[in-house]
Amino acid sequence: MQKQAIFQSRLLPYALVAPQLAIVLIFFYWPALQAVIQSFLLQDAFGLSTSFVWFENYVDLFRDAAYFEAVVRTFVFSFAIAATSLSFALLLAVMADKPLRGSMLYRTLLIWPYAVAPPVVGVLWIFMLHPSLGVLSRYLRNMGIDWNPLLNGDQAASLIILAAAWKQISYNFLFFLAGLQAIPKSVFEAAAIDGARPMRRFWTVTFPLLSPTIFFLLVVNIVYAFFDTFGIIDTMTRGGPGTSTVTLVYKVYSDGLLGGNLGSSAAQSVILMVMVIVLTGIQFRFVERKVTY
Amino acid sequence: MALRHFGAAAAVAIAVGMTASPALAVTEIQWWHAMTGANNDVIVKLATDFNASQADYKVIPTYKGNYPDTMNAGIAAFRAGNAPHIMQVFEVGTATMMAATGAVKPVYKLMADAGEKFDPKIYLPAITGYYSTSKGEMLSFPFNSSSTVMWVNLDELKKANVEIPKTWPETFEAAKKLKAAGHDTCGFSGSWVTWVNLEQLSAWHNVPLASKANGLDGFDTVLEFNGPLQVKHLETLVELQKTKTYDYAGRTNTGEGRFTSGECPIYLTSSAFFGNVKAQAKFNFTAVPMPYYPDVKGAPQNSIIGGASLWVMGGKSAEEYKGVAKFLTFLSDTDRQVYIHKASGYLPITKAAYAKAKEEGFYKDQPYLETPLIELTNKEPTDNSRGLRLGNMVQLRDVWSEEIEQALAGKKTAKQALDAAVERGNTMLRQFEKTAVK
Numbered sequence: 001m002q003k004q005a006i007f008q009s010r011l012l013p014y015a016l017v018a019p020q021l022a023i024v025l026i027f028f029y030w031p032a033l034q035a036v037i038q039s040f041l042l043q044d045a046f047g048l049s050t051s052f053v054w055f056e057n058y059v060d061l062f063r064d065a066a067y068f069e070a071v072v073r074t075f076v077f078s079f080a081i082a083a084t085s086l087s088f089a090l091l092l093a094v095m096a097d098k099p100l101r102g103s104m105l106y107r108t109l110l111i112w113p114y115a116v117a118p119p120v121v122g123v124l125w126i127f128m129l130h131p132s133l134g135v136l137s138r139y140l141r142n143m144g145i146d147w148n149p150l151l152n153g154d155q156a157a158s159l160i161i162l163a164a165a166w167k168q169i170s171y172n173f174l175f176f177l178a179g180l181q182a183i184p185k186s187v188f189e190a191a192a193i194d195g196a197r198p199m200r201r202f203w204t205v206t207f208p209l210l211s212p213t214i215f216f217l218l219v220v221n222i223v224y225a226f227f228d229t230f231g232i233i234d235t236m237t238r239g240g241p242g243t244s245t246v247t248l249v250y251k252v253y254s255d256g257l258l259g260g261n262l263g264s265s266a267a268q269s270v271i272l273m274v275m276v277i278v279l280t281g282i283q284f285r286f287v288e289r290k291v292t293y
Numbered sequence: 294m295a296l297r298h299f300g301a302a303a304a305v306a307i308a309v310g311m312t313a314s315p316a317l318a319v320t321e322i323q324w325w326h327a328m329t330g331a332n333n334d335v336i337v338k339l340a341t342d343f344n345a346s347q348a349d350y351k352v353i354p355t356y357k358g359n360y361p362d363t364m365n366a367g368i369a370a371f372r373a374g375n376a377p378h379i380m381q382v383f384e385v386g387t388a389t390m391m392a393a394t395g396a397v398k399p400v401y402k403l404m405a406d407a408g409e410k411f412d413p414k415i416y417l418p419a420i421t422g423y424y425s426t427s428k429g430e431m432l433s434f435p436f437n438s439s440s441t442v443m444w445v446n447l448d449e450l451k452k453a454n455v456e457i458p459k460t461w462p463e464t465f466e467a468a469k470k471l472k473a474a475g476h477d478t479c480g481f482s483g484s485w486v487t488w489v490n491l492e493q494l495s496a497w498h499n500v501p502l503a504s505k506a507n508g509l510d511g512f513d514t515v516l517e518f519n520g521p522l523q524v525k526h527l528e529t530l531v532e533l534q535k536t537k538t539y540d541y542a543g544r545t546n547t548g549e550g551r552f553t554s555g556e557c558p559i560y561l562t563s564s565a566f567f568g569n570v571k572a573q574a575k576f577n578f579t580a581v582p583m584p585y586y587p588d589v590k591g592a593p594q595n596s597i598i599g600g601a602s603l604w605v606m607g608g609k610s611a612e613e614y615k616g617v618a619k620f621l622t623f624l625s626d627t628d629r630q631v632y633i634h635k636a637s638g639y640l641p642i643t644k645a646a647y648a649k650a651k652e653e654g655f656y657k658d659q660p661y662l663e664t665p666l667i668e669l670t671n672k673e674p675t676d677n678s679r680g681l682r683l684g685n686m687v688q689l690r691d692v693w694s695e696e697i698e699q700a701l702a703g704k705k706t707a708k709q710a711l712d713a714a715v716e717r718g719n720t721m722l723r724q725f726e727k728t729a730v731k
Contacts, residue, residue: 042727046371046372150542151534152702241698242704
């Protein structure tokens with residue numbers, strides 16, 4: 001079987017991919033290049049005075065203790081968000097995978113949160129958990145918990161993690177459900193005949209067979225937690241209290257757009273870019289090899 | 294960042310492409326602003342009235358998002374060569390705009406170049422001082438101004454048998470009584486924690502927030518707000534936070550609902566809160582001047598303003614500038630200022646408009662609308678109370694808030710927090726000084 005298509009002209013294939021290439025170059029490579037260039041410059045907000053400072057922006061960053069705190073915080077947040085949303089999504093997917101009446105309805109409803117924009121998620125959770133306006137805060141207070149994420153950093157952090165994880169559950173749910181349905185029923189039946197109970201069947205059959213999906217989702221969720229939580233943080237805590245919810249992406253925004261320090265902001269973007277390249281690299285390497293037991 | 298700039302530039306390019314009408318004799322003047330709701334209506338009416346009053350120029354107002362968004366959109370547009378003619382910038386953006394020599398056209402120069410009659414003396418100095426050089430040259434045109442006032446829930450005070458407090462010690466006592474009378478989650482609170490408890494507190498007691506007249510005399514200014522007054526004030530707040538006699542309500546004004554809902558009977562925030570209070574409060578209310586510490590000599594001094602001003606952007610044609618100058622004259626008209634004052638609750642910027650509003654008996658039924666004007670004109674402004682001009686002010690406020698939050702959460706003492714706020718702030722000011730155009 002011939003797999004390669006044969007083109008009469010040497011130029012035709014290039015012409016066919018040109019639109020896609022143009023989009024990638026203009027919308028991805030060009031801005032990325034701009035960020036790299038900007039990271040070597042010291043410039044005022046208006047771009048009126050520019051000086052080339054080599055690696056000064058990077059050196060300043062690595063000398064800044066607050067930056068390292070943000071790095072650690074970002075990793076903690078990412079793993080917490082990924083762990084929370086993956087475990088809930090898996091639980092829901094396993095439940096919804098059973099032959100239930102109206103399972104189509106559950107499945108559809110469970111996908112809805114994914115369509116909600118991050119800032120809206122932030123606002124929704126604020127309404128529930130704002131110290132004085134929130135519906136849930138009143139219950140927490142009545143239970144004797146001094147709920148005040150405006151001043152308590154740990155509570156603010158858990159609020160962000162909860163909201164960010166909630167939004168990602170739908171996406172993970174979809175993939176888990178598809179992954180579960182791809183597992184041949186005969187494997188379960190064989191395990192059941194051998195006398196394995198549901199819990200055991202889950203841990204020895206389902207979980208290993210789902211591992212490629214889990215790994216893929218882990219990477220996707222970490223990338224999500226790295227970048228897409230910005231809207232949630234901006235609407236819910238603006239990085240506070242103190243700096244307890246300032247993540248790397250939020251710092252890029254606050255230094256660049258609020259602080260007008262474009263050089264430092266660009267340097268931080270470049271570092272983030274490198275992190276994503278590494279993460280994606282790992283993902284490709286391992287997904288290609290198909291993680292299985 | 295680059296991506297965002299590109300997006301903004303593209304949006305601007307499209308917007309310009311769509312709105313630029315073919316070769317008409319009318320010169321268009323783009324006005325970017327950040328006003329919503331009733332205040333947006335005021336802006337539209339001002340533009341419509343101006344356009345109807347003459348045939349040579351057409352002012353086109355465009356809403357560009359909140360204050361930081363509008364400013365960033367303007368900066369991005371300038372970088373892309375498509376800046377609007379007039380841009381509304383909040384007061385804390387003043388230093389950034391002023392440092393951008395060439396990107397902006399100072400108002401006093403604009404008026405002189407356009408040959409427009411312009412007398413800086415007709416404006417209220419407490420308001421224009423914020424936007425002028427130390428020599429009194431007006432850089433940007435004050436548009437919407439407010440000041441910090443203390444909003445009071447009269448019904449709740451009466452119930453708890455508490456007089457309206459005038460000084461800080463009285464306020465703390467009142468809050469304790471209110472807490473005992475059932476306000477157990479909030480005796481008093483306030484918005485904009487740094488504006489109220491550092492910036493206004495310092496001006497109101499005539500102590501410096503920063504050297505060089507709070508930055509008005511140069512970008513080499515150094516923060517100085519870790520003095521005894523500010524430390525003592527924060528220490529008291531930290532102490533009262535423990536019992537929720539004072540309860541922190543966030544960095545911006547998102548906690549203002551706590552006053553209108555009746556939760557916090559005493560609340561310090563902008564006088565521009567008036568519109569919401571009037572619409573939502575189901576109790577008798579008033580606004581009184583900020584409290585002061587009676588043991589500080591000469592207190593109270595005068596308060597400083599908040600709000601925004603109109604900056605004229607650089608690089609436009611003489612004809613366009615003439616239109617902008619005419620529009621600013623149009624805005625300075627006494628009746629128009631009275632209209633803006635009444636419709637928006639923001640302060641009039643000319644002495645004549647203030648006098649006229651008074652004469653018309655505007656403050657008789659609503660004395661609280663005069664409170665910010667009384668505060669602003671309480672005494673002749675000093676170097677400590679004329680205004681603030683600190684670079685990166687938006688982020689500076691975030692950093693100060695971070696430190697205040699640490700103190701209120703009991704992680705640092707008040708002194709440690711303010712020392713750290715000063716130190717971190719100074720680093721940012723030096724960074725700003727490095728990039729500012731000399």
